Amino acid sequence: MTLSRRVLLERLLQGLGVAAIVNRHVPVVQAAGEELARNESGPLTIRVTRPFDAETPVREFRPFLTPNHRFFVRSHFGPPPPDAISEANWTLRVGGLVERSQEFRLKDLRQMEVVTITAVVQCSGNGRAFHRPKVPGVQWERGAVGNAEWTGVRLRDLLAKAGVQASARHVQLQGADRPVVASVPLFIRSIPLEKALHPDTVLAYEMNGRPLPLLHGAPLRVITPGWMADSCMKWLTEITVQAEESKGYYMQTAYRMPAIPVEPGAAASGKSIPVEAMVVKSLIAAPQEGETVKSGPVTIQGMAWSGEAKVVKVEVSLDEGKTWEPARLVGEDRPYAWRQWQLIWKAKTAGTFTILCRATDARGEQQPAMTPWNPSGFLWNGWDRVSVTVTA
Amino acid sequence: MSVRRETVGVRREKGLAIGLLLFGGFLSIAMTAAAQEEDLATVSAALAPRAEVLIIARCSVCHSPDLVAQQRLPRARWEATVEKMKHWGAEISKDEADVLVRYLSARYHPGAPDHLPPLESEVRQAEPFTQDSVAEGPVTGVAARGAGIFEHNCQACHGTNAIGGHGPKLAKNPILKHEDLFWETVLHGRGPMPAWGSVLSHQEIADVHAWLSTR
Incomplete structure (x- = not known):
């Protein structure tokens, strides 16, 4: 099979998150990407070029709502290919410990009761750069946070359609994003069932009244109000109800804190708990x-x-x-x-x-x-x- | 009396000796710290040409090098990080891992300033080591050699047998017929693809092209 030039270009671009919002034409995209990376007065301060991680300059936080194009961007692998999440191809599966496995298309979700919630979304590592001794990871300063209006459906309304079994305790979330190398663990997370069933936990398809942008998880992302963004899965495609917390690196090793505080500089050891609620x-x-x-x-x-x-x-x-x-x-x-x-x-x-x-x-x-x-x-x-x- | 005087004298000498020792101690600590700082700079400058090429070739398959450069970690954390990346599929040999750990812990250590001076000119000189072959004119690729080079450098993104993965399918890709575009892309990178001009020689790129053309 030969690839059309357009498809080839799109695939080349898919790892460069910014490409999707700038232009599809390669030379322009390259120039724009380099320009953004250097330009401190741009809408975002870039921390990592690929996968694209960028924070909002604090001066932009004067409005109550953070505009979509200034909202911080963070993911582990960058956005999935646009065709994987196009309306024609995208489906959301709900399975695991449920009475009836479900599959939803976007049009199904639009039939359901609409909710809008204003919520802060903040990266768990926001402010990491200020810890001493320094710790590994993206060196976020003050702007990996934003406040937006999220519109979508309640997660619990989807779970009700599927029927949660009595043994269920956790809800696993997975998006369509994939690592470059297959041996890298997938970004899979779970939240406790109580949080999943909370009436304010939503699956958002709009952000500040606009369709959810690709960089922010189009077509659907999880919003767990009051909790750090490690639970706010982007590009959501799989919901699995289960008895245990998810296995794997991003739930059992990453995004955890020592249950008992450790000495500065000490290695992680002993019992740990997942990063959940935000702190004041x-x-x-x-x-x-x-x-x-x-x-x-x-x-x-x-x-x-x-x-x-x-x-x-x-x-x-x-x-x-x-x-x-x-x-x-x-x-x-x-x-x-x-x-x-x-x-x-x-x-x-x-x-x-x-x-x-x-x-x-x-x-x-x-x-x-x-x-x-x-x-x-x-x-x-x-x-x-x-x-x-x-x-x- | 004389005994007592002697004792006082001994005490004074002891005091002086301790003082000198302490002073000497501080001095040597200060000198050691400065020497270590200098050593680290020397080590990182010496290793930079090889290590920076490895970072582009091995690490930037998954993430841009800016993620590496913003870390300030002690050697043990660098060792753990390189080990984790190997475990996750970074193609790093034992020898390459050793170079990376020594370089990273010398350049990006906890005491290093937030804004490091740019790398010494040796790195920039080392980068275009393929320039000579440009002057020599076009090289002829050998498909048999290209298979191994592809496997080691390109397969992570472009898939086994070049059937595509995160990066586009290259087998039967029209770009193979547009050699200028192919070379431009490989040498200088495009979009998410890093530049390979400082990693692969022109002969190696030609070998990969020859092999891809047989797919």
């Missing part, structure tokens, strides 16, 4: 790191979120955490979304200042100065820090 966290979106501001009133603004509790307080410190001043919570207040905040700082004297912020949630959990070290650098939520220069 806040960021300063303005002013930006290194910015120069004029003395007088300066608006400090940002956002704060927590896993399964509401953010009740955000505080700002201008003296390295000795004293804290409460910020005003503003804007939309929705469960699972982030909450925006602001504080007017009366900058009187010229000089260099460090702005810190920390959030507290309804359970009384508060952001620590530094997150306890863990071997894979997950769940970083240390105080956010921005240095600015005030001129007279």
Whole structure:
């Protein structure tokens, strides 16, 4: 069989995630990819060119919703070939410990009750670069997080159609993405049945009112509100109900934390637990790191979120955490979304200042100065820090 | 009295000796640290030409080298990482793994700065080692040799017998008839495919082309 030139080009491009959103023409794509990689003022800061991993510059977090083209991108193998997830070819299978195995097409899902939920999606390794000693992995800084409106169907409505058996405890999720080399383990994860049956756990086919983009898991991805994105499987094709947690590297080795905290620098050993709920966290979106501001009133603004509790307080410190001043919570207040905040700082004297912020949630959990070290650098939520220069 | 004086004198000398020892100790620690830093730089510069080619040829089959360059890990973690990648299918011999671990732990160690200076010019000089053969004109490929070269370098993406995998099927691919496009792609890469110009010689590329043309 000979490949048409177009198919050949498409296949060549499939590993370069950015290609799909830029252009199908090879020379243009190459140039654009290189341009993006170097361009710090672009919509995303690229951490890994292939598979494409990129985070949002924090200045872009001022709007309540993070636009799709600025939303962070992370996957282990890059998107699957476009024809594998085209409407004509894509199916979602639900099997395992169910009464009736099911197969859904996109048109079937569109017949079902529609739900929209606003939720923060955050990479488990967001902030990994701040752990000391340094840990292996993509060195995410502050922007592997975003807040979007996700529209789709409830996972539990699909499970109800299939009928979950009494022995079921976990739901395995698998997408259409595949590693380059077949000997690399597949990206397979599972979530506990309670989370799968939670009415707010959705399978989203729209993101901010637009069809889910390829880089974000088209045509369907899992959204587990309040939980880290390691559960938010993209390019979803297989749901398997089972009695146990999934086997394999990405469930049993990766995305786990020591059950008992270990000494900084220690190797992972002993009992571990999967990374699930988010921890309370806040960021300063303005002013930006290194910015120069004029003395007088300066608006400090940002956002704060927590896993399964509401953010009740955000505080700002201008003296390295000795004293804290409460910020005003503003804007939309929705469960699972982030909450925006602001504080007017009366900058009187010229000089260099460090702005810190920390959030507290309804359970009384508060952001620590530094997150306890863990071997894979997950769940970083240390105080956010921005240095600015005030001129007279 | 004299005994006592002697004792004081001995104490003073002891004190001086300890002081000197301590000072010497600090000095030697400082000197050792600086020397180690220098050693690491020397080691990484010496290994860079081979190691960087290996990173392009073996690691970037699955991920771009920028993922490697952002790590700052102690030797034990580099050893574990290279071992994990071998286990997952990276085609790295024992000798190549040794070069990679020594290079990576010398260049990307925990004390290395976030922004490393670019690699020494030796690497850049080492890259176009195929330039000579360009000057010599076109080379004739030998299909029998191409099979092994393909298996070792191309098969991971293009599949057994070049029937395709993550990368396109190359058997009977029209690109084989457009030699200029074929060479351009192999030498300089395209899209997700890395450049092979610094890994394969022109003779080896010609051998692969000859073998592919028989598929």
